[in-house]
Amino acid sequence: MADRDLAAASLLRAFMLDDHESGILILRQNGGDGDITALKELVLAVAALANRVLLSANGSDVARALAVVDQWIDGYAARAGPPV
Numbered sequence: 001m002a003d004r005d006l007a008a009a010s011l012l013r014a015f016m017l018d019d020h021e022s023g024i025l026i027l028r029q030n031g032g033d034g035d036i037t038a039l040k041e042l043v044l045a046v047a048a049l050a051n052r053v054l055l056s057a058n059g060s061d062v063a064r065a066l067a068v069v070d071q072w073i074d075g076y077a078a079r080a081g082p083p084v
Contacts, residue, residue, distance in 0.1 A: 004030070004041050004042060004045045005045055005049070007026055007029070007030045007042055007045065008042060008045035008046045008048070008049045009049055010022075010026050011023055011026045011027070011042070011046060012046065012049060012050070012053070014026060027039075027042070030042040054068060054069065
């Protein structure tokens, strides 16, 4: 679990720095080579970490953090076009 959390935090950090090469390497090392179970675990760890980051940035106010996510969803939905 600690390894997965480390990979998740490292992946977020790489993309915050626009270091896509490191991000791709982290993905490959954690399931991007076809290990679906490892990749699913990494995705869940990234989602959990993103949740903690959003809550931290919003003073642990769940309603405020959800408002941010809802705003993103609305923006993405407006640009996404019709469902496939």
